Amino acid sequence: MHHMSVRVRMAPSPTGYLHIGNLRTALYNEFFARHHCGTLILRIEDTDRARYIEGATESLCRSLRAMHILPDEGVWINEAGQLIERGDYAPYLQSKRAERHREYAQKLIAMGKAYVCFCSPAVLDKMRQEQQKAGMAPRYDGRCRLLHPEESAARVSAGESHVIRLAFPREGSVTVMDEIRGDVVFDWNELDDQVIIKSDGMPTYHLAATCDDHDMWITHVIRGEEWLPSTPKHLFIYEAFGWKPPIFAHLPLLLNPDKTKLSKRQGDVSVEDFLAKGYLPEALLNFVALLGWNPSGDREIYTHDELRSAFELEKVNKSGAVLNLEKLDWMNAEYLKSMDTDAYLDLVLPELRKLGGDEALQKRVAMLIRSRLIRLSDVPDVSGEYFHPLRNLNPSIIPWKGQQPADVKEKLAAAREELAGLPDYLWASTDDLEHHIKEWITRRAWQNGPVLWPLRVALSGREKSPSPFELLYVLGREASLARIQAAIDSLQ
Structure with a gap:
C-alpha cells in the first residue's frame, strides 16, 4: 500500500547555508507533496566528510523553518534546537547508513555489476595525462575490471587501499524519462565507471542517494539539472537490483543576469543572506517559486497555498531561469505595502527604535516610509532624518x-x-x-x-x-x- 502515495525528498548537503537553488528544489518538492497529499522527507547527504561543517544541519533546518517549509519525516530540529529524526525509515543522516551502502556495493560486486579498483591517485593521474596527450576524454580505463574476483578479495583482506566502481556496459544506450525534459538518451560508452565506495569506506552520492531513495520508498526525485547526466548511473543501480525507479524531474539551472550559471559557492545567494538583508520570507518564497514556472502567467504575487495548489511538474520550464534581484525588490516592496498594518509595524518598529524618538513618532514614521521601503535593512536610510535635527541643509x-x-x-x-x-x-x-x-x-x-x-x-x-x-x-x-x-x- 505504502508506495502508492507520493513520497518526495529534499536531500541537501550540510555545507553551512541554504543556497537559493536548493531552496527552489526544496520548494518544488514541498509544493508537489502538498498538491498530492503526499509525504515530504528531509534527508541529509553528509557522506562527503571533507566538506562537513559543524552545526550546518541545524542551520539548514532553521532556514527551512523560516521559509515555512516543514518536512513530515526525516531529520528536523526540536524547540530546544537539537537534531531529532522522525519517521519509520531512520536513520535519515546518510553517513549513518554507510554500513547498509557497503552491503549493497558487495551485492553489486557479486552480480558482476561492480568491481574493486586498486589504482592509486598517482596511477589515475598518469592515466589522465596520457589520455589528454592523446586527445582523449580523460576517464578510468577499466584495467581493474579484468582482475579475477578471488585475487581482488585477497588483496582487500590484505588491507590494500581500494575503491569500488560500477561496471557499466561498453555499448548501447540508456534513456532517462524526465517529467520536465522528456526523454534524454545517453550512450554507455560516454560514461566513466563511477566510484560508489571511496577508499575511506564511505559511499559516494550515486550509490547512497539511489539506495536510500529505494529504501525510503521515494516515488518522485525532483532535483537540479546538474544531476541529469548522473541519472543513467542511478538507473543502472535500479536495474541491477530489479527495483522500480522513481519518476525523475530535473529543474532548470538558475542563471545570473548575464546568463552565466549561478555559483554554488556564492554566499550572497543563500537564504540566510536574503533574510539578513531584510527580505520577507513570504516574498522570497514567492520570488523563488517563480524561477522557471508561473501558475497563470498573468500575475506575479501568489500565496504559499496558491502555489501549492497550482503546482505541476510538467509546467516547469526547460530553460534556465535568470535571478533578477530587481524583481525580488519589487516583490518585497509589494508585500510590505499590502500586509496587515499590525504585522507591518511589528517588523519595522524594532528597526526604528534603534534611531530614537518616542513610540508615537516611530509609528508615524513607519507609516510615512511604507510606500518607499524596499527591504527592512533600508529603514535607517529612508527614515533617519525624521529623528534628529537636519545637519548640512543645503x-x-x-x-x-x-x-x-x-x-x-x-x-x-x-x-x-x-x-x-x-x-x-x-x-x-x-x-x-x-x-x-x-x-x-x-x-x-x-x-x-x-x-x-x-x-x-x-x-x-x-x-x-x-x-x-x-x-x-x-x-x-x-x-x-x-x-x-x-x-x-x-x-x-
Missing part, C-alpha cells in the same frame, strides 16, 4: 524656481507663524493640515509653489521627499517649527 535647494532668498524667508516666516498658532487637533492628521494650509495660501493670494516647495525642503532637507503635510504630521509641531527656523537662518 540652502541653494530651498527656493522655488527663480525665487529670491528674501521672498523665501518671508514665505517661510509667515508659514512658521501660521503653524505655531494652529490648534492641536489640526496636527492630528495629514489631511487636516493640508486643507488648512492650502486655504491659508489662497487667502494670502499666494501661489502654492513658492510656499510649499521651500516648506517641504525645510522640513525634509531633500530635493525629493514626501509632501510637506505628511512631514508636518510626522515631525509634529515642535520639530517642524525648529526646522523651518533653521532653514530661515541658513538663507543669507
Whole structure:
C-alpha cells in the first residue's frame, strides 16, 4: 500500500547555508507533496566528510523553518534546537547508513555489476595525462575490471587501499524519462565507471542517494539539472537490483543576469543572506517559486497555498531561469505595502527604535516610509532624518524656481507663524493640515509653489521627499517649527 502515495525528498548537503537553488528544489518538492497529499522527507547527504561543517544541519533546518517549509519525516530540529529524526525509515543522516551502502556495493560486486579498483591517485593521474596527450576524454580505463574476483578479495583482506566502481556496459544506450525534459538518451560508452565506495569506506552520492531513495520508498526525485547526466548511473543501480525507479524531474539551472550559471559557492545567494538583508520570507518564497514556472502567467504575487495548489511538474520550464534581484525588490516592496498594518509595524518598529524618538513618532514614521521601503535593512536610510535635527541643509535647494532668498524667508516666516498658532487637533492628521494650509495660501493670494516647495525642503532637507503635510504630521509641531527656523537662518 505504502508506495502508492507520493513520497518526495529534499536531500541537501550540510555545507553551512541554504543556497537559493536548493531552496527552489526544496520548494518544488514541498509544493508537489502538498498538491498530492503526499509525504515530504528531509534527508541529509553528509557522506562527503571533507566538506562537513559543524552545526550546518541545524542551520539548514532553521532556514527551512523560516521559509515555512516543514518536512513530515526525516531529520528536523526540536524547540530546544537539537537534531531529532522522525519517521519509520531512520536513520535519515546518510553517513549513518554507510554500513547498509557497503552491503549493497558487495551485492553489486557479486552480480558482476561492480568491481574493486586498486589504482592509486598517482596511477589515475598518469592515466589522465596520457589520455589528454592523446586527445582523449580523460576517464578510468577499466584495467581493474579484468582482475579475477578471488585475487581482488585477497588483496582487500590484505588491507590494500581500494575503491569500488560500477561496471557499466561498453555499448548501447540508456534513456532517462524526465517529467520536465522528456526523454534524454545517453550512450554507455560516454560514461566513466563511477566510484560508489571511496577508499575511506564511505559511499559516494550515486550509490547512497539511489539506495536510500529505494529504501525510503521515494516515488518522485525532483532535483537540479546538474544531476541529469548522473541519472543513467542511478538507473543502472535500479536495474541491477530489479527495483522500480522513481519518476525523475530535473529543474532548470538558475542563471545570473548575464546568463552565466549561478555559483554554488556564492554566499550572497543563500537564504540566510536574503533574510539578513531584510527580505520577507513570504516574498522570497514567492520570488523563488517563480524561477522557471508561473501558475497563470498573468500575475506575479501568489500565496504559499496558491502555489501549492497550482503546482505541476510538467509546467516547469526547460530553460534556465535568470535571478533578477530587481524583481525580488519589487516583490518585497509589494508585500510590505499590502500586509496587515499590525504585522507591518511589528517588523519595522524594532528597526526604528534603534534611531530614537518616542513610540508615537516611530509609528508615524513607519507609516510615512511604507510606500518607499524596499527591504527592512533600508529603514535607517529612508527614515533617519525624521529623528534628529537636519545637519548640512543645503540652502541653494530651498527656493522655488527663480525665487529670491528674501521672498523665501518671508514665505517661510509667515508659514512658521501660521503653524505655531494652529490648534492641536489640526496636527492630528495629514489631511487636516493640508486643507488648512492650502486655504491659508489662497487667502494670502499666494501661489502654492513658492510656499510649499521651500516648506517641504525645510522640513525634509531633500530635493525629493514626501509632501510637506505628511512631514508636518510626522515631525509634529515642535520639530517642524525648529526646522523651518533653521532653514530661515541658513538663507543669507
